[in-house]
Amino acid sequence: xxxxxxxxxxxxxxxxxxxxxxxxxxxxxxxPNFEIRRVEEQDNPPSREQGAHRxxxxxxxxxxxxxxxxxxxxHQLGKERFAAEIAEMLxxxxxxxxxxKLVVVAPxxxxxxxxxxxxxxxxxxxxxxxxxxxxxxxxxxxEKMLAA
Numbered sequence: 001x002x003x004x005x006x007x008x009x010x011x012x013x014x015x016x017x018x019x020x021x022x023x024x025x026x027x028x029x030x031x032p033n034f035e036i037r038r039v040e041e042q043d044n045p046p047s048r049e050q051g052a053h054r055x056x057x058x059x060x061x062x063x064x065x066x067x068x069x070x071x072x073x074x075h076q077l078g079k080e081r082f083a084a085e086i087a088e089m090l091x092x093x094x095x096x097x098x099x100x101k102l103v104v105v106a107p108x109x110x111x112x113x114x115x116x117x118x119x120x121x122x123x124x125x126x127x128x129x130x131x132x133x134x135x136x137x138x139x140x141x142x143e144k145m146l147a148a
Contacts, residue, residue: 002103002128002130002146003128004029004128005028005029005030005032005147006025006029006032006103006128006146006147007025007028007029007101007127008025008026008027008028008029009024009025009026009099009100009101010024010025010099010100010101010102010103010127011023011024011025011037011098011099011101011102011103012024012025012034012102012103012104012105012142012146013086013090013102013103013104013105013106014105014106014134014135014142015083015086015104015105015106015110015114015135016079016106016107016110016133016135017042017076017078017079017080017082017083017107017110018041018042018043018078018079018082018135019039019040019041019042019135020038020039020040020041020082020086020089020135021036021038021039021135021139021142022036022037022038022039022040022093023035023036023037023139023142024037024099032143032146032147033143034139034142034143036139040085040086040089042078042082042085079109079110079113080113083106083110083113083114083117084113084114084117086114087114087117087118087119087122088117090102090118090119090122091118091119091121091122094119094121094122094125095121099125100125101125101127102122102125102126102127103126103127103128103129103130103146104126104128104129104130105129105130105132105134105142105146106131106132106133107131107132107133108131111129111131130146132145
């Protein structure tokens with residue numbers, strides 16, 4: 001699924017808006033062996049459980065009609081905030097020299113959010129990206145899917 005095999009000591013971030021797995025390939029490109037280095041999770045209930053009231057309404061001047069106002073999507077905001085937190089963690093880890101190469105695997109929207117937040121030091125270490133959601137797969141299946 002990636003252009004080239006994942007090299008030895010490459011870190012792999014597998015994330016969505018609620019969970020992030022930091023993995024390291026301790027195998028080689030031909031026989032990957034991912035080991036979990038860190039797991040981050042966020043409790044992010046659906047928006048309906050986070051909102052406190054009905055969506056607002058605005059009265060149009062003169063006509064007396066009312067227009068609905070969309071309610072804030074708290075669930076999506078939580079995912080975006082989590083993506084920013086993961087980008088910050090990656091920056092701190094890169095600054096400490098924890099990894100030299102990084103592969104990022106995340107759903108398209110979260111991957112886009114993280115790209116906006118990645119520091120140059122992290123961007124320079126990214127050797128591959130994949131816009132997929134693998135967070136709910138076991139590590140051995142992630143290995144197989146990324147090696148295919």
